Amino acid sequence: xxxxxxxxxxxxxxxxxxxxxxxxxxxxxxxxxxxxxxxxxxxxxxxxxxxxxxxxxxxxxxxxxxxxxxxxxxxxxxxxxxxxxxxxxxxxxxxxxxxxxxxxxxxxxxxxxxxxxxxxxxxxxxxxxxxxxxxxxxxxxxxxxxxxxxxxxxxxxxxxxxxxxxxxxxxxxxxxxxxxxxxxxxxxxxxxxx
Numbered sequence: 001x002x003x004x005x006x007x008x009x010x011x012x013x014x015x016x017x018x019x020x021x022x023x024x025x026x027x028x029x030x031x032x033x034x035x036x037x038x039x040x041x042x043x044x045x046x047x048x049x050x051x052x053x054x055x056x057x058x059x060x061x062x063x064x065x066x067x068x069x070x071x072x073x074x075x076x077x078x079x080x081x082x083x084x085x086x087x088x089x090x091x092x093x094x095x096x097x098x099x100x101x102x103x104x105x106x107x108x109x110x111x112x113x114x115x116x117x118x119x120x121x122x123x124x125x126x127x128x129x130x131x132x133x134x135x136x137x138x139x140x141x142x143x144x145x146x147x148x149x150x151x152x153x154x155x156x157x158x159x160x161x162x163x164x165x166x167x168x169x170x171x172x173x174x175x176x177x178x179x180x181x182x183x184x185x186x187x188x189x190x191x192x193x194x
Contacts, residue, residue, distance in 0.1 A: 005172035011159040014175055018152040021182060025145040032138035035193070036131045043127035050120030057113045064093045068104065133193045140190040144182050151178025 004010055071085035089097060092112035096104040111118075155175030161168035 002169050005169045005176070006158075006163055006165075008159070008163075011155055011172060014155045014172070014179065015152065015159065018148050018155060018175065018179055021179070022145055022148040022152055025141050025148060025182075025186065029138050029141035029145060032134050032141060032193075036134035036138060039127045039131035039134060043124045043131060046120045046124035046127060050117045050124060053120055054114065054117035057117055060090055061110075061113055063088075064090050068093065068097075130193065133191065137191050137193055140185070144186045144190065147178050147182040147185060151175040151182065154178060 067085045067088050071082045071089075074082040074085065086097075090113070092109050093104060095112070096106055096109040100106070152175070154171045158168045158171035158175060161171070
């Protein structure tokens with residue numbers, strides 16, 4: 001067994017395998033960071049757009065209040081002026097007014113007015129959650145890369161030692177353990193996103 005772990009062909013193969021696996025984990029980690037960044041930016045954009053849409057909806061609601069008050073004040077004595085204000089009601093206020101003229105400020109009215117803002121906030125939350133999943137994937141890939149790099153260092157040191165050295169065998173075994181541990185972490189702990 002000592003001869004296998006001290007064999008130069010074995011050590012060369014281990015260096016190649018550990019180098020490739022370390023580079024692969026590094027590449028996947030960089031791609032995860034890129035995806036995390038992309039989804040965080042999308043989340044921030046949608047959060048900002050949702051906030052802007054919420055403010056716009058508040059302005060529209062205030063305008064609806066004004067139109068409705070003016071309509072109400074003029075409906076009896078000056079119906080032509082009341083009609084002007086009624087024509088300027090928002091779609092949500094018109095729908096609420098047509099369905100129940102005595103109770104227009106319902107939950108359905110406010111839900112309709114804030115629907116776009118809420119939809120953007122929901123999309124923002126989804127993108128932030130996706131970014132968090134990519135971040136977790138990147139963190140686990142960093143762990144894989146660390147384990148593989150450690151194994152690579154052990155095997156590299158092992159290859160520099162004499163063939164009869166017990167340290168050569170020990171370092172080679174540590175490198176092999178690191179390769180196995182890295183593969184186990186990669187297969188079992190690195191989450192997929194999607």
